[in-house]
Amino acid sequence: MLKSKKGHLASELLNYRVRDRHSKKIGKISDLLINSRSHKIDYIIVGRKKWQIPVSFINDDDSKKKEIMVSQTKDRIKKAFSLKPNVISKKCYYFSDVKKSIVYDITGSELGHIANIAYHPGLRVDFLVQKEVLKEESSKNEIRFPNYFVIPVGCICQFLERSAILGISQDELDLINFTGFHHLFLPYQVQDRKKRYVIVEAPATTVSYSLTQRVEALEKASESQSLFIEELDVSHNIKLRQFVKLFNLVLATSPDTYLPLSTEDAQKYFRYGTFIAVEHYRPIGYCTVTIEKQEGTNQKIGVLAGVGVHPSCRGRNIALALLNKSLRYMIDKNVDIIQADIYELNMPSLKLFSSLGFREIGETFLA
Numbered sequence: 001m002l003k004s005k006k007g008h009l010a011s012e013l014l015n016y017r018v019r020d021r022h023s024k025k026i027g028k029i030s031d032l033l034i035n036s037r038s039h040k041i042d043y044i045i046v047g048r049k050k051w052q053i054p055v056s057f058i059n060d061d062d063s064k065k066k067e068i069m070v071s072q073t074k075d076r077i078k079k080a081f082s083l084k085p086n087v088i089s090k091k092c093y094y095f096s097d098v099k100k101s102i103v104y105d106i107t108g109s110e111l112g113h114i115a116n117i118a119y120h121p122g123l124r125v126d127f128l129v130q131k132e133v134l135k136e137e138s139s140k141n142e143i144r145f146p147n148y149f150v151i152p153v154g155c156i157c158q159f160l161e162r163s164a165i166l167g168i169s170q171d172e173l174d175l176i177n178f179t180g181f182h183h184l185f186l187p188y189q190v191q192d193r194k195k196r197y198v199i200v201e202a203p204a205t206t207v208s209y210s211l212t213q214r215v216e217a218l219e220k221a222s223e224s225q226s227l228f229i230e231e232l233d234v235s236h237n238i239k240l241r242q243f244v245k246l247f248n249l250v251l252a253t254s255p256d257t258y259l260p261l262s263t264e265d266a267q268k269y270f271r272y273g274t275f276i277a278v279e280h281y282r283p284i285g286y287c288t289v290t291i292e293k294q295e296g297t298n299q300k301i302g303v304l305a306g307v308g309v310h311p312s313c314r315g316r317n318i319a320l321a322l323l324n325k326s327l328r329y330m331i332d333k334n335v336d337i338i339q340a341d342i343y344e345l346n347m348p349s350l351k352l353f354s355s356l357g358f359r360e361i362g363e364t365f366l367a
Contacts, residue, residue, distance in 0.1 A: 010117040032095040200358035250308030287322035302330035
């Protein structure tokens, strides 16, 4: 199960028997330890001695027999992997403790308790809340999994003692579960079919002209004096964390394939060319670009790597304002051509890029 390409519930792992490399019984899984930063399962807790075994030591598992085989001997595990609570508690949290946590949204409203955890390829987790404790309006979203309501880990601001605080409202959580159900990582929801992305392209001059024809829309987006667009400063920890939170929320509510972004990856890959729309000191949208040289020519290609707007702020031409800022940035860098890859089911993005003069030139497939 831990090596599966499909998602599973963490509770399914409890009471699995663990055997060493010689098939000698070590004990049963009693708990899981989840990394508090990456939100991946790091260790399984086994037996009455509560031995801590890294998941990297797991060789294979048999879901029919409910057994897991590890690469070390029982004696080796006994000597090297006895639990050290003081060390582990600083970087991990227990599945058994998380199950008791009460969930609160950004307004302080209680949503219920975490009843289970869904883990996925790569052992990353999302949290599941009992559906019955949420307000009645949520019942319309009971599509395939009526017993649980999903909270993507990127929506959680912080864990306190016996509680989890979300950075979004319950209405936004409703939206995530309604619009993102085809890729939220519940058991058996992982799709093996490759996703088709449309490659679109336009000369920088064409896109620039298209934007000048939409002055009214751009002015409407900037009506509020509290809205401005700035380049992301990855050295500013608070702004970086806000961007990561926004990025994960936006993708969780879009048709695109969703893998959560960590602050470490954001600092590494979004150092240059990322612009943030800020309103009342809160980031509500982003656009990130890269600049490449075309092989065999002297042309520079600007690639729009991603555009996203907070679900509660869509329909206000925020994406258009972000694209305008990003385009000016690329023109200053003497870009000749602008390209973008758009998921074939992301109709709002396809429509927006088409209106700016982009035309389809190819396709690519991602797993």
